[in-house]
Amino acid sequence: MSATEGGPHKGRFDVGFTLLLPLLLAAQPVATDSYLPALPAIAGELGSASTSLTLFVLAFGFAQLLCGPLADRFGRRPVLLAGLGCYAIAAFGGAFAGSVAVLAGWRTLQGFSMAAILVCARAAVRDLYPAHEGPHVMARGLTGLGVVGLMAPLLGAWLVQGAGWRWVMVAMALYAAVLFALCWRSFGETRRPMTGESSAPRGSTRAVFASRAFRAWASVAATTYGGLFCFLLLSPMVYIGYLGWSPAWYGWIPAGGSLVYIFSTTMCRSLLRRFGPMRTVRLGAVLSITGAVIQALGCWLMPHSAVPLLAGHAVYCLGHGIHQPCGQAGAVGDLPHLAGRAVSWSGFGMMMVAFCVGQFAALFVDTRFSYGAWPMVVPMLVAGVVLLAIAFLWLPRLAQPVSPTSPSSLKKDSTP
Template sequence: MPASARWPRSRNCAQRPPPEKKASDERHHRPRRRLPARPRAPPPRARRRLGRPRPGQPQRVQQRVPGNDHAPRVERHLGPPGARRQGAPPDGAVDDARRACLRGVRDARARGARRLGRLAPHARGDQGSDHDVGHLLRRAGGEPCLRHRDRHPAREGPAGRAGGVSRPGAIPFVWLLPLLLAAQPVATDSYLPALPAIAQQLGSASLSLTVFVLAFGFGQLPCGPLSDRFGRRPVMLSGLACYAVAALACALAPSIGWLATGRALQGFSMAAILVCSRAAVRDLYPAHEGPHVMARGLAGLGVVGLVAPLLGALTVQQWGWRWVLAGMAIYATVLWWLCWRSFHETRASWSAGDAPPARGGVRVVFASQSFRAWASLAAATYGGIFCFLLLSPLVYISYLGLSPTLYGLIPAGGSLVYIGSTTMCRRLLRRLGPVRTVRIGALLSLAGACIQALGCWLAPMSAWPLLLGHAVYVSGHGIHQPCGQAGAVGDLPHQAGRAVSWSGFGMMVVAFAVGQIAASFVDPGFTHGAWPMVVPMGVAGVVIVLIAFLWLPRIHSTFKKEIR
């Protein structure tokens, strides 16, 4: 059959008019309702992370944050129906992140600005406001979000900020922070072995140490407002330069008065260094990441505190006490060069179209309930450990009869325990959050004081209960210090310098007052035994437990009400 006969209508189909549409056809051929688009599959790495949970693990569900339709979804960890919630995010992480995100988005909408440089300092980055808000929300939902954190410019240190282009060989701020905090043990722990030689050559050396401590305590008060007014970088570099000059002047001191004056200037300079370094942590990291960063920095401080006395004793034995102070000057000079290359300005810069930071100075700082709670925690734990450092030489050497060589191992062992406890603090913060972590540290502090009290009661002439209790107390101290120092400035991003200065000043005042009261009960005959050293640590443990279990939970409950 030919092709033309096989398809007779194919030639004329295009010429025929289209058939008329009927009402029944329109009724039966209505367009389909569009179904909502199915969510796209997550990338391979996220698919492995969000896959089917293993038996016994909580299920992950995605929800949106109420009041913010543009924010990315947040992962919630839900257990089986009717069971208790498992895998909950750390205490305070959800509150801080939600509060920061909602406040930042609200301010951005009010000003009509989408640039991230106009958000609050704790929600500021270089990727845009939506990116940083999503980062904080994912952190609030419990996800580590390591990819965003690793490529976040603020996490790479000040060199990645808008303060300037990073120079070749710049050191990240996370590595620079332990060196800055170590200026304190370099100036104190390495100086202690030189006291006998200084007293033999110049006279009484206790005056230089007392003046140094007082200058460090009172020097923090002006350094905080100066760093808030002029920035962290100029105050930091000026403090390091004065530190080096003062140490060099002490090394060339011809009299005890000259030495005391140089040590006073060195204490004031050290206050500027520590205030700016702690305030920079608040500038660069959100409030819930501050304790983790401070724990890493204080771990490095513990390492320097372990090595500094040994190097000081070796230097005094080989070259004399003046070379110990010359070594301090060399350390400060190298650190000044590193900060000049790597430490850029971290304080928020406010342009004409931006909202100015909150003013009020000291009133704003002390009006914050969070500052009062966390600063009290840091002051209480520091007061207890200061009493041990002040009275332990008399108790162990004069009362219990240990040799100075054996006593030198006790602070070294305490430094090792402190390093381990700060490392443990970082892991506990990731799993439990700051409040639960502080509770564990509070129980350790109280348990250490109770062990020492039982030893003084049952075996007053034995050193082992005192040593064991000291190790347990230091374990709690390594948890409280990073949490207390970072938490005191967590709620005050615009007043970070003032908050740091008043927190440090409070620690020094409490330590000095408690130490003087405890030392008044020590007599040459040791009538009270080791109780003057043990009782302040017990009181500090009780105060820490009250703060951790009664005060801090009220603060976080208040934050939850504000968010709702």
């Protein structure tokens, strides 16, 4: 059943998509979080697997720019099914890899496939729901992602210890195969047909960036993720290398962050119903900067204590769980006819901001930990300041009337 048959909120399809969305979004933590516990075992058998992880992330970032236009041109269903099929094949191929180079190749294909899955899932939200309901739906889906993000590393570690790292890849393949079967049966085409056109209108990318709402909300999503990515990238070195925690104890830190994220995305839905997206994002920005300030004060006053770092991280995660549903849904709110392209550029921006900021921050980490935890904390502090500026200065301007001569008022780039 397609979205055009009986409306987006009627019949079996809506219930099916409500259940499918968190499973589709969770393809990311399944491919990354469950893989992390396998890295030492892979290194022991094949050699360092860091290249496979880097290529996976880069493929995921750049592939979104291709998958968005493909989803707008050919529809969400064929691109999604192709992505799920390739995801399963790549994971299964990786399970039989005999060298690091072969494993890296399969992981690159898996990153490309994951981009297709996430782009189509997020675009389908805009296809099926009006703009004001998008943040609610995304918050519900991201809550499910948080649950999987909590379970994936634990299950990955259990498989590595009990059966070996190759079974982690097999489990990824089985997950994708089950999702493929569910989507083949339940996921109908959601893209709205274009009158007199077989593809997206010319100048579509320009139309996406001409949208003031896209620029603002995509910046929210990219900024908050950039800050969190620096924590994910550098926290092992801070807690294990600098503070001397054991790897087993450190593992509870990202797990605790996932718990806070689950609570925050659930809270986000209540806040949206009560206050609307503008005030909700402002509250999220206050939480983000508060968490970063707590960490900064800890670095300054208690440089060898983990307490302020943990407390600040929890508060920042509260803000992150508010910003992600609002930012991801808001970026496509004004662009229902270009949802695939808008989602792809928003996702690409998130990955590129995170990658660039993370690589720059990593330059200040040395073997003596001369700067303590500051390389991890400063990017989160900057992200909090930027989020405050967006929430209190940029987003309110979206409600102001646009000059007839401004680029975002020209519709010729966004009409067929």
